[in-house]
Amino acid sequence: MGPSDTAALVAAVAAVADGVANGVMLVENGTLRYANLSARESLAAAADVVPPVLAGIVDAVRRTGFWSGAVSDPDEVAGELVASAWMVDAGPGSDVAMVVVSRRPAPPPSPPDDVDLRDVPVDVRRRTDRHQVMSALHRIAVTGSADHLANAILETVPPLFDAEHVLILRPTPDGRSMSVLGATGRTSGELEGVQVRSSGIAGYAMREGGPVVCVDSRRETRFDTSEMQQFGLLSAAAVPVPGTPDDWGVLAVYRESVGVVTPDALTALILLADVLGAAVHRTDLEHRLRHRSLVDPVTSLDNRTSAYRRLDDALAAGRVDGRLTAVVLIDLDGFRTVNETFGFGTGDALLAAVAPVLSGVARRGDVVARLGADEFAVVRAGLTSTFEATELAATILAAFAAPIRVEGRDTVVTACAGVAVGHGHRTAADLVREADVAVRAAKRGGPGRLEVFDSAAGGALRRRWAIATELRTAIDSDALTVVYQPVFDIEAGVLVGVEALARWTSPTLGPLGPDEFVPAAEQAGLIAALGERVLRRACLDAAQWQSLLARTGLDTPPSIDLRVNVSPLQLRMPGFLATVDDALADAGLAPATFGIEITESVWLEDSDTVRSTLLGLHERGIRILLDDFGVGQSSLGSVTRFPLLDGVKIDRSFVAGLPEHRSEAVIGAVVSVADAFGLDVIGEGVETPEQMARLLRCGCRRAQGFLLGRPTDASAVADLVERGGRLAPPAAPPLSSEHGT
Template sequence: MLAAFLSQTLADNEMAFVATALMVAGIMATTVVILLHRASQLTGAARASWGLLLAGVAGIGVWTTHFVAMLGYRPDAALAYDPVVTFASAAIGVISIGGPLMACCYVRRRRVRAACGVVMGLGVGAMHFTGISALDDCVVSHSPLTSLLAVALGAVPLAAALVIRGGRAGAVLQAGLIIVGVCALHFTGLHGLSFTKLAAGGSTAIDPASLSLIVVSAAILLCGAASAAVYTETRLEAQRQQAASALAEQDERFLLALRNMSNGLVMVDAEGQVIAFNSRAVEILGLDAEDVAPGRGIALIVGAMARRGEWDAAEIADFVAEHRHWLAGEGGTRTERRFANGRTLAVSCRRMPEGGAVLSYDDVTESRAARDAMDFMALHDPLTALPNRRSFHDLVGRLSTEGETCGALLLIDIDRFKWMNETFGHSVGDAVLIQIADRLRFACPDGELVFRFEGGEVAAIVRAGTESDARRLAEVLRAAVARPVPIEGEPVSVSCCIGFACVADGDWHQLLERASLALRRAKEFGRDRIEGYESGMIERAARRRQIEVELAEALAQDAFELHFQPFYALPARRLIGFEALLRWRNPALGMVSPAEFVPISEANGLIVDIGAWVLEEACRQLARWPVHLHVAVNASAVQLRSADFVGQVADALRRHGVEARRLEVELTETAMVEDGRLLSEVLKGLRRLGVRIAMDDFGTGYSSLAHLRDFELDRIKIDRSFIDTDVADLGSRAVIRAVTSLAQDLNILTIGEGVETEEQFQRLVECGCDVGQGYLLGRPMDAAAASRLISLQMFDDDLGAEQREASRLREEANGFRESRAAG
C-alpha cells in the first residue's frame, strides 16, 4: 500500500516542485520554531507583536508550501484556480495555523500545547482542502477515509512538535515534525483526490503562470521573514550567550564571595521559606545543611539554632517572634543573642522590595569579649579587679538621679603603703593590696560596693545606711585590714585610716569631698584611726583652698610682716635678742595665724620662698640693731630639704653685712626625725658659716637625748607645756631642772618659752634656766616697736651703769673716811 502511495505520488507530481515545496516547508518550519521560541521569552506587547509575526509566517508558509506542490501536480492538466477561494485559503491558513501557534506563546503546559498542535493540524487540513477546492473548471472529489488519514497524519506530528522542549536538538526536532506534518497531510490528501476537467469557463481563474508569480512572491516574503527571523535570533542568541556568560561569571563571583563571607546569609521569601543560604550560615548557626535546606521555614531554623544554643522555650519563642516581626516589616532589624556556651551572634534583617528578606548572622563572640574586657578595664582597677573611680562616679550619679536620700561613703587608706612599696618593692605592695582588696570585698555585706581609687586608697559605699551603720562597717573593715599579711614569708601587721561621711539632704556629689576631709583628719591623728565627717569641715577646707590661692599673691605683693618677740637673760631680765615671727594680714581673711598658713605653704612648697623672705627681712633688721643682739628664725623641714638653704642663709648675711653668730636657726624635733642624715649635713653647713642652731619645742618630739648627742646645738627651747603648769606640779619642775642641768653639762643654753606669770619666771630662775620668753617679758611687736624697745633697754643699761659707778665711788669714799678716823 505504501509502495502504491509512493508510486502514485511520483506519477502525479513533478519532482522539482516537490523538492521546492519541501524547501519552502523547511524554511517555514525553521522560522516558526525560532519565532515561537523568541515570542515565548517576551512579555506584554512585545510578545503579542512577535506572536502576530509568527502567525503570519506559519499561515503563509504552509499556504506557499501547498501551492508550490500544486504547481507540480498533474502537469498534464492545465489547472487554474479561483482567485477568491485561493486567497481565502491563505487567510484560513494564517488564522487556523497561526492562531494555535500564537496561543502556545502564552502557555507552557504540555497538554494545552498538544491541543494547540492538533488544532494547528486541523487548520493545515482546512487550508489544504480549501486550496484544493479553488481548482477552477473541475469537478473535485475526495476520499473521506484518505482525507481523515491525511488530517491525522498532519495533526499528530504538529502536536508532538509543540510539546517538545529543549535546546538546539529540540528545535531541530520541532522543525522536522512540522515539515512532516505539513507534507504528510498535503500529499496524503492529494492521494485521495480525484477530479474531472470541465470546459474552460470565464477568465477570472488564476492560471499557473500567475499562480507561480504569486507563490514566488509569497516564497520571497517567507524567505525574507525567515532571514530576518534567523538574523534576529542569531543576534539575540549571541546577546543571550554573552549575557548568560556575564551572568554566569557574575554568579560565580557572587557564589565565591558568598562562600567566603565571614558572616552567614539566609535568604527567605515572603512566607518565610528558605530560598538560598551559604555554608558560613550553617557553620555559624551550628546546624546541619538539612536544617537550612531550601523550602524549610525560618521558624524551624531559628528554633533548631536556639535549641542547639540551649535556650529555654521562652527565649526560643521570643527569637522566632522577632524574626517574624522583621519579615512583616515591624520593629528593629538588628539584635544580638548570647548562647549558653558563651557564643554571641549578631543577627540583622534586610527586607527585599519584592518580598522576603536576607538574614545575616555574624559570630561576634571574640569582638564582644574584647569589648566587654575593655569595658571592664574602663570601669575596674586592673590590679585588684575592684571597680575604679569612674565606676564610683557612675554609681553616685545613678543614686543621685534615683533620688536615694540615705547612704554613706567610707574611704580607707592603708597606713605606710608608700613605705611598704619603697621598702619591699612594688610587687610586694601589689600582693598586699590584692589581699586587702579581697578582704574588704568579702567583709562588705550584700549590696555594698568596694572601689579602688589609687595607691592604697579604697572606698566603700553603704546604701541606705545611717552614720551608725557607716561606723559599724568601718570597724569591720579596719579589723579585716588589721589581720597580718605575709610578706616574704613573715607576717606583717597592716593598719588603715578610715574617713566616712553620710549623705546630707540627698546630695551624693559632696559625699566624696566630705569623706576625704574625714580621712585627712584621721591621718592627722596618726595611724589606725576612724573619723567621721563633722559640720564645718567643708568650710574649713574652702578656707584652706582660699589661703593657698592668696598665699602666692601675698608673696608677690610683699604682704607678709615680721614681728619680733624679745629674749631676756635670766635672772637680770636683760634683752639679748628676738625671735622673728611671721605675720600675714589679708584684706579678705584678716590676720591669718602662722599655725594656719605655714602647714599649707609647706604642703605646696611655697614655704621655701616665704622662708627666704623671712631670712632676708631678719638680716635687714639685724643690720640696724646693736651687735650684741641676735635674731632667731624658724626653719621648716621643707626648707631644710631644699637644695640651697645654706646658700640662702649665706647670701642674706652677706648682703646685709651681718655676722653669722647673730643669726640663729630654730628647728623642731619633728624636722630632725624626718631625715636626720640630710639635716646633719645642713647643720654642718650652717655651723661652717657660724650660724647658731636651736631646737624648738624640746621634750615634745622623739629621741630628744639622742638629738642632743648627735647634733651640735647652741640652745634648746623648753616647750611651754612644761612651764604653763600649776605651781604645785612637781613633775614639770623636775623636768625643767633636769633639762637645764643636762644642758649646762653639754654647754647648751636653755630658753623657757611661754612665760606669762611671775611665778613661772621665778620657777625658771630657780631651775637655772638661762633665757626667758613670753608675754610677761614682752609680746611680739613690729620692727619699729622692737627698735624702740632696744633704745629703751640701752638707756636703762647706761643709767644703771652710772648708778652702779656712783655707788662704787660712794663706797670707796666712805671706806677712806672710816680708815682715817680709825687712824
C-alpha cells in the first residue's frame, strides 16, 4: 500500500471518525497513522506511536484478522478499555489495522448485596455481543452507505437491549412532526414512512440535544406520550443523531414494559447514534463531492464530464431502439469582449443568466450542459430524423431573441448553433467534435446562424434542412402553385383528365422540383400540410372546369378526371379520409371525378391503416391509380395484392424505349394484364408521334407527355375545356420531359 493509498484511507476514516465519541485509530506496519480526538484524549496517543496498552491487540489482529474484548492497564488508563480491531482490506500487500476503543469505568470493589450473581454471565455475554455488533457497525460506517448502516442498526439493536421496537426519525421541514425513516418490531409495518408528532420523546430529545429516558409513559410529564400508549409502549430511550450544524435525527428504542435503561445500554445507544451520524455525514459529503464533480459551479448545469457520460448513455440506448441522438452546441457571440470590458464577474453572471434560457427550451430527459468557456450543449435522444434536431436548434436560437437580465440590466445575447446527429455506434466525443465543427462554420456566417454537420453528404443535408425551413413558411403563406398535365384519349384525341403537380420557387434557392421538396417535406413532417394545400387547390380548379363542361352545349360533353399524387405517409395518417371529404365537399366536386396516384412505396407501408384508407377511398368511388408500373416492386403481384386499384400508369422508361421491340412487348403485356383485371392504362412520358402510335398499337388508349401537353396552369386548362378538349396537332418533340409530384 503506497503513501497515496494510506492518505486516501486516512481521509475517508477521518470524515467518519473525527466527531465520534469512541477512540478510532489506524495502524500501518506498527506505526500510528491516524487517531481521532477521543483516542488522543483518552489514551494520550502520541504522533506515530501506538499506545502500549493496544500494542498487543494490534499484534494479535495482524495474525487473526479480527480481535474484540476488554483490556486493562492501570499504569496507562483508568478503568477498563473495550476494544475492537480488524484488518482493513486496502488492496494487495496492505497491512493496516483499524482499532476502535471505548473506556468503561472501573467497577466498584464489591457488588451490592442485592445483585444476583447468577445474572453476571448473562450480562457479560450481552456486553460481548454489543461490542461485536459495534465493531461490525463501525466497519459499515466506514465502507457502506448510511441506509445500509441504518438497516443494520434496526436489525441488531432489539435483541441486544431487550427492546421490542427501534425507530429512526427525522424532523420534517416545518418542524411540527417527525418522519419515520425506518422501524423494526411489530409496529414497523404501521409506522415506516408515516409521521409522528414532534411533541413526543423523539422531538423532545432533539430539542434538548441529548439522550432522554422514559421509565413509564403513563407517568411521564415532560413530553406527550399519547402515541406511545396508543401502541402499547411503556418505556423508551431516545438519542439525537448528530449532524452538521444541527442534529440530523433521532434513534429511539421502545419497550412494551416499564423499566430502567441501564447505563451500558444507554451508552451503547449513544455510540450507535454517533456512528449513524458519522455515516450520514460521510454519505452527505460524498454526495456533495460527487455533485460538485458533475455540475458546473457557475451555471449549475451539467458539466462536460456529466454531459459526455449521459450522451454515451443515450447513444447506448439508441443501439437498442434504433433512434437518433442529437447534440446542439451553442456558442455565445462576443463573450470574450464581455469579460475584457466588464470583468470576469459579469461574464459569469451572463453565463448564469443564459442557463435558464436553455433549460426552458429543453424538454424532460434532455441534457443541458456547459462544456467550457461560453460553450453550451443540449443533448436530445430518441429522435427519428435530423430535422427534429435542427428544429430544436432553431428553437434555442429563437429563445435568445428576448433580452436577458444580467446584473439588473436587460442584455441582448446572440449565439450560433452547430448540430450533430448520430446512431448508437457513435461516441459522445464523436458527436461533440462534429457539432463543434458545425458551430465554427456557423460563426463564420455571423450571429444567429445554424449549421448541421454532414461530411458524407457534402452539404446535402444542410440543403434539405434549408428547403424544409423555407417550405414550412411557403405552406403557411400559400406560396406554392399547382399546375396540371393533361391526359388524353389518344385514339379519340380528346382530354379525359389532368394530373395535379405542385410547383415551388424558393426565395433563396430558386425553382425547386418535387423530387427535392417532397422528400424534404416527408422528413420534416410537412407532407400532410403540403398535400392538403395541393388537394384543396386542385379540387377548386377542377370544380370550375366541370362548370365549364356543363355550359359547352355538347350532347356528350367530355369528362375530365382530376388525379392528385399522394404520399404513403399521408395514407398512414388517420385524418386523411376526412381531409379528402372536406376538400371535395368544399369544392362541390363529385368523388367519381377524383382519383389519387400512389407509387410502389405503398407496398412497403402495407399496414392496417393504409389498407383501411385505400378501402375508404374505394368505397367513396374515388379511383386509385398505381404510378410507375412495371419497375421496382410494382408488378402483377401488386394488382392481385391490392384489388382496389382502378388503373396503372406505364413507367416512362418503357415509353421512352419505343419503338424498340422489347419495350413494345412489355407495354403489350401490361395492357393485357390490365384488361384482364378491368384496369385503365395510361402511358407516361410520350414525346414523339411514333411513341404515341406504338402505344395505340399495343392497346394503350390513354397517355400524357410533352408531346400531348406540358404542365400548365388552371386557366390554360379552362381554355382547353372551352375548346372542347380536343388534342392539338403534335408539335416538334422536345429534348426531355418533365415528371413530378
